[in-house]
Amino acid sequence: MDSSVATVRYRARRWVLGPDDRVTVGRGSRCTVRLPDDGHLSRLAAAIQLVGGAVLVSNTSATKPFVVRPPVGEDLVVAPGAAIGPPCGRFAVVLAGSLGDEFVEVDGPARESAPMRPGIVTRSADTFTGPDRFTAAQHRVVAELCRPLLTGSGTAARPATYAEIGERLGLSPQYVRNVLKVVRENLTGYGIPGMVAAEQIPNDDFRLPLARWALWNGWVNRGDLGDPSGE
Structure with missing residues (x-):
């Protein structure tokens, strides 16, 4: 173009x-x-x-x-x-x-900037003070969480469910849920907001905030999906 x-x-x-x-x-x-x-x-x-x-x-x-x-x-x-x-x-x-x-x-002209939501400010790689690394197993689970957001659009662009992640990785949905819970708690300990609920809010489905954080901070990208097509 x-x-x-x-x-x-x-x-x-x-x-x-x-x-x-x-x-x-x-x-x-x-x-x-x-x-x-x-x-x-x-x-x-x-x-x-x-x-x-x-x-x-x-x-x-x-x-x-x-x-x-x-x-x-x-x-x-x-x-x-x-x-x-x-x-x-x-x-x-x-x-x-x-x-x-x-x-x-x-x-229009091609853009190379990372996808962001309007009005949201995220930390860059230079200022992020979170953990230096997560385990390879944790990274694989979070990458699968982000898969639909990296491959779909419109209503298809959403975090994967625990069952979908488990099916792709050969894990039980409960195990996947526990892995993501540990990741969220670690991020919360480093001051990343919105990863856990206040005590008066029982809902613990934080898949979307975690997926957005992983994508916006460059921790997960399409290359992490493990196949050329991303399917």
């Missing part, structure tokens, strides 16, 4: 953005990308432009969020008034209508 342009596609139409171009998305008559006349969709929902060689997506609605969906990984929620520079060159802006989702596809 030419680093000086981005392409926006909606249904059968296509627009090419240069550095000074801006595409607006919504059901309003003046929008570049005209969505169906559906009251669940904003009149002016989003703006897409090329800034400094990267695509910037802004939520121009007063009340309605939308999501940016990368080819793999979690949806990135963009709140009203917020903006995001998606961490990948190709993605879709997904807007919820009354009869289903509307997809505006964007193909």
Whole structure:
């Protein structure tokens, strides 16, 4: 993809953005990308432009969020008034209508930054003060926990269940649960928040916070899945 342009596609139409171009998305008559006349969709929902060689997506609605969906990984929620520079060159802006989702596809310059959720600050490898290493067995279990987030998108981008991890590694779901519990407790001891519940909250399913921490801090990546396809 030419680093000086981005392409926006909606249904059968296509627009090419240069550095000074801006595409607006919504059901309003003046929008570049005209969505169906559906009251669940904003009149002016989003703006897409090329800034400094990267695509910037802004939520121009007063009340309605939308999501940016990368080819793999979690949806990135963009709140009203917020903006995001998606961490990948190709993605879709997904807007919820009354009869289903509307997809505006964007193909821009490649990005190499790590996937992050908007508004979340994570520690870099230089500042992380957690354990120097975990065991190989712990790492394998956490890698399998992250597998769907590294290979799926949309609703498929979620942490693996204890049963799914156990089936892939030949372990019992309870053993997997115990391994992940030990990892979470170790991280909590090093000051990583959100890995264990307060005493008054009995829910102990912290698979998503642990998976996000592992991915955002570079402890797990696609190469850790152990097969070329990542399937």
